[in-house]
Amino acid sequence: MATLTAPSQPASFLKRILPRTLLGRALLIILSPLVLLQVISTWVFYDRHYDTTTKRLSQALAGEIATVIQMMVRDPGSVERLQIFRMAQQSMFLNLKLEEGERLAVISSGESLNPFTSVLERKLTTALTTYVARPFLIDTQFARKQVSIQVQLADGVLHIVVPRDRLFSSTTYIFIMWMVGSSIVLFGVAVVFMRNQVKPIRRLAQAAERFGKGRDVANFKPEGATEVRQAAAAFLQMRHRIKRQIEQRTEFLAGVSHDLRTPLTRMKLQLAMLPGSAESESLQADVSEMEAMVEGYLAFARGEGAEKPVQTEVSHLLSEVVGRMRGQTVAIDLHIEEDLKVPLRREGMRRCLTNLIANAQRYATQVTVSAGRRGHTLEVLIDDDGPGIPPDKREEVFRPFYRLDPSRNPETGGVGLGLTIARDVVHNHGGELTLEDAPGGGLRARIWLPV
Ligand SMILES: Nc1ncnc2c1ncn2[C@@H]1O[C@H](COP(=O)(O)OP(=O)(O)OP(=O)(O)O)[C@@H](O)[C@H]1O
Ligand SMILES: [Mg+2]
Incomplete structure (x- = not known):
């Protein structure tokens, strides 16, 4: 017995938490795939797209920094350095400054990464380690919308400030916002349409309930989807047939009872004229009883229906x-x-x-x-x-x-x-x-x- 009853428990639990109305269930059927689809696609998008773009952008920046450093090493003069810095500022949006004689106290490396490090910092660290191959320090929170990178060179520290936009793709958030926003709007539209579809079913249920309770079902007409119309039309036909059947039966019996009255009255009169005897009295009693029965039925039939x-x-x-x-x-x-x-x-x-x-x-x-x-x-x-x-x-x-x-x-x-x-x-x-x-x-x- 225990094994038989056990599986029904989760089912009854589900039954308890799931919506009971048709509208609620229909909306759940629309909503759950929608949410699931969004979560999956957002997950994939966020994980893949965001990861890849950040990686590519970090690699590009690291490559540019490496190029600048190579140029500085090749032409170490201070005039050339200024030229290189100006060019980097104009065409790569890199803000460069060399602090001569400075040494980096702390450096970023692959080991300093932990699960809470942002994707941006993680990708940038990897890219700088690969392309620049010198000690460096990253500060992604340097200033609003800016990232600072410091690279240790032989004669000092190169300070680089880059706009965050160069490393960061904001399309992910826009994508999520659009997706959530548009699903809310679409869900709202679905609620309105579904409501209109459920309304005729609810009306049909009400009409059937009222008819079952013997109450009036005023101005009920089939409407809504084909199946609902069919059910409503069938209900109306059934109601008509039941009403007609009751009326016919009552009328038929009332007719018979009514017609029996005349011969009964005649019999009563004839019995009254017969000389009094035990038999005629018993017959008279029977006739009176039949009369009472006919009257009783007629009284009942009169009250029916109308x-x-x-x-x-x-x-x-x-x-x-x-x-x-x-x-x-x-x-x-x-x-x-x-x-x-x-x-x-x-x-x-x-x-x-x-x-x-x-x-x-x-x-x-x-x-x-x-x-x-x-x-x-x-x-x-x-x-x-x-x-x-x-x-x-x-x-x-x-x-x-x-x-x-x-x-x-x-x-x-x-x-x-x-x-x-x-x-x-x-x-x-x-x-x-x-x-x-x-x-x-x-x-x-x-x-x-x-x-
Ligand atoms: N309260 C009661 N206590 C005991 N017997 C009852 C009671 N009510 C009804 N009965 C029995 O049930 C039978 C059927 O009742 P019913 O009311 O249908 O008919 P009736 O009272 O005989 O006639 P009518 O109501 O048509 O004048 C009665 O004849 C009686 O024997
Ligand atoms: Mg009675």
Whole structure:
């Protein structure tokens, strides 16, 4: 088991740190190769290009210094020396001065280099060692934008001051600046474009979510990339089909029930005219029951579909329903934790709550209704202290016209549509209705509604 669970840990860690939204992920996919590419290319460029240019420039300077020294050795006169210095100043930008009789106290050499020595100093030391081949001292920080080199000659120290530009290529920094700057601009453009691509997907997700919760999806139309349009069009088609199917089914059943009313009324009349007997009374009871069932179904079908959800104060709705149901023999307690506004089909919800409370009232002496928010859901509990429903029957009582007591005695139950209707209403809101044991021993009906 341990070997099976171990590999999932880094994966879950990655999942935790990676962005969750599509926009975040898409941007990460764009950004990470961009940064990686820049780091690699900058590294290569800096390492190679900067190194090579500094080396070449140092070699050129060392060569020039070596030439000047050779010329000075060949024509040692002070007049010639001045001429050489002037020429070096004009055509090589070398500022030369000879301190006669001076000796260098410290000298630079290959051994004095350490890992912190700058590339410039390192390359210059190597080049001077190779080309000039005399003791020397370098000061790359001599003055702003200037480098000083001192070379020990036989009769003194030659001081050379060179502009830094002669040894240093600033293109590296410009290159990095351009690269980082342009990537920031391009990344900004990518964010704007990506956002626009993600927007239709987000709208589609919202529309599907709203439809799932039974809420209105006003002016939703397919837009965006082809695949997103396809998905949106498929969603619209599906929504249309589901709506049509529900309507057709309800209309069909309502039609049958409606048409049954006339023959039932006729039968009732004929039975009333028959001389009273045990059989005719039993038949009359059956006909009355059928009538009640047909009326019950028609009442249910009438409420289907047409109603639109409206923002509703849950506390108002509950107090209204409970207030109407009170005043009968059974006491109803109402607890509302906080005020919540939820889009509800008010008529449907009223019917659902009324059915559940009426059931509790029929079988119990104490009813408690409580409501509160649990995360992203609204929870309504209807508890009673009656006999409850055995766990194996808790699904069956939701079936239409199902009663625990099959006798059809009005004392022990009604038509058997109450719970069916209640669950249908809750489902239409994208919620769930379940039956459980109440803490007080009876039945608890639990309604979950998305907020
Ligand atoms: N609170 C309850 N305690 C015990 N049994 C219940 C409770 N609520 C419902 N039942 C049982 O579940 C059955 C189905 O309930 P449902 O509300 O669907 O129909 P009904 O109450 O019989 O009729 P209707 O509500 O249509 O008038 C009831 O007949 C009853 O046997
Ligand atoms: Mg009922």
